[in-house]
Amino acid sequence: DQQVKQNSPSLSVQEGRISILNCDYTNSMFDYFLWYKKYPAEGPTFLISISSIKDKNEDGRFTVFLNKSAKHLSLHIVPSQPGDSAVYFCAARSIQGAQKLVFGQGTRLTINP
Amino acid sequence: DAGVIQSPRHEVTEMGQEVTLRCKPISGHDYLFWYRQTMMRGLELLIYFNNNVPIDDSGMPEDRFSAKMPNASFSTLKIQPSEPRDSAVYFCASSPSSPYEQYFGPGTRLTVT
Numbered sequence: 143d144q145q146v147k148q149n150s151p152s153l154s155v156q157e158g159r160i161s162i163l164n165c166d167y168t169n170s171m172f173d174y175f176l177w178y179k180k181y182p183a184e185g186p187t188f189l190i191s192i193s194s195i196k197d198k199n200e201d202g203r204f205t206v207f208l209n210k211s212a213k214h215l216s217l218h219i220v221p222s223q224p225g226d227s228a229v230y231f232c233a234a235r236s237i238q239g240a241q242k243l244v245f246g247q248g249t250r251l252t253i254n255p
Numbered sequence: 256d257a258g259v260i261q262s263p264r265h266e267v268t269e270m271g272q273e274v275t276l277r278c279k280p281i282s283g284h285d286y287l288f289w290y291r292q293t294m295m296r297g298l299e300l301l302i303y304f305n306n307n308v309p310i311d312d313s314g315m316p317e318d319r320f321s322a323k324m325p326n327a328s329f330s331t332l333k334i335q336p337s338e339p340r341d342s343a344v345y346f347c348a349s350s351p352s353s354p355y356e357q358y359f360g361p362g363t364r365l366t367v368t
Contacts, residue, residue, distance in 0.1 A: 174355050185259070185346050185359030186298075231298065235355050241286050242311065243357060245298040 145169045146234050148246035157255050161219040165232035165246055168213065172234040176243065177206060177217045180229045189230075190217070219251075227253045259360035261347050267366045273335040276363045279328055280349030288357060289322055289332050290346040298346070304330065337367045 147166045155161045163177075173194040178186035192199040192206045192215070199206050205218045219226055229250050233243040260279040268274055280287045288303040302312040307324045315322070319338070324330040334341055344364050348357040 176356060178359075183361070185348070185361050188356045188358065191354065191356060240310070241288075241303065241305070241350060241352075241355060241357075242300060243355070247297045 144247075145172075146232060146244050146246040148230075148232060148249050150249050151247070152250040152252070154252045154254060155222050157224060157253050158221045161217075161222045161226065161251055161253070163217040163219075163230050163232075163249050163251065165215045165217075166213060167215075167234055169234070169236055169244075170213070171236045171238050172244075173237050174235040175206070175208060175215050176233045176235075177204075178231045178233060178245075179226075180231065180248070186231055222253045224253050224255060227251060259347055259349055259358055261345075261360035261363050263363060264361065265364050265366075267368065268337055269368055270338055271336045272367075273333065274337045274341075274365060274367075276332040276345050276347075276365070278330045278332070278347030278360060280330070280347070281358055282328070283351065284349035284358075285352045286350045286357075287324060287330050288348040288350070289330070290348065290359075292344045292346060292362075301332070334365075337365075339367045341365060342367050 145168050176191040177189040179189050180186040190201050190204045190206050192208050208215045229248045231248045232246045262277045289301040292298045301314045302322045304324045322332045344362045346362045348359040350357040
């Protein structure tokens with residue numbers, strides 16, 4: 143049972159344009175959501191998060207949107223840069239799960255010059 | 256801070272041998288997590304500790320796997336005996352009590368032949 147789903151395994155975007163990465167979840171007890179970025183041969187690094195009491199959080203070029211009714215969140219990167227090429231994971235924390243995070247399968251983002 | 260430190264970075268061993276992976280969390284973090292990443296199953300949580308006490312080991316695949324945290328600055332994940340299907344990248348992560356962001360180490364790539 144995959145509670146956090148990233149249905150697009152890969153995404154290719156032109157440099158300077160907007161990248162939109164999507165994530166769907168099924169567990170209504172999730173109250174905190176995170177995005178991580180992972181480069182090859184490195185561990186995932188925390189990017190941005192959002193609490194379920196908000197619908198938007200912005201940090202520089204990165205914005206996360208949360209639509210609770212649709213159980214959907216997205217990560218927008220504007221403008222996209224070559225260094226953004228990486229695998230992006232969304233993750234969620236459940237009220238019942240204490241500090242546990244459930245991760246999606248990841249989306250590989252490629253920024254083309 | 257140096258971040259989460261894992262050793263070794265790469266481990267190649269023969270089936271049946273004992274493997275020990277090591278982790279030093281970020282100083283002051285109350286939680287420590289062990290994950291395994293494979294192509295088939297993605298990033299899955301094996302076990303996590305709070306203040307050196309194991310809280311949830313439901314992700315540990317079988318009795319061949321064991322984890323310890325003898326003090327706040329050190330943890331081990333042991334596989335005995337190892338099998339080829341244990342080949343994966345193993346990540347250690349740590350986090351404070353709040354917020355929920357976890358900080359990952361660089362991972363140990365384990366190959367069991």
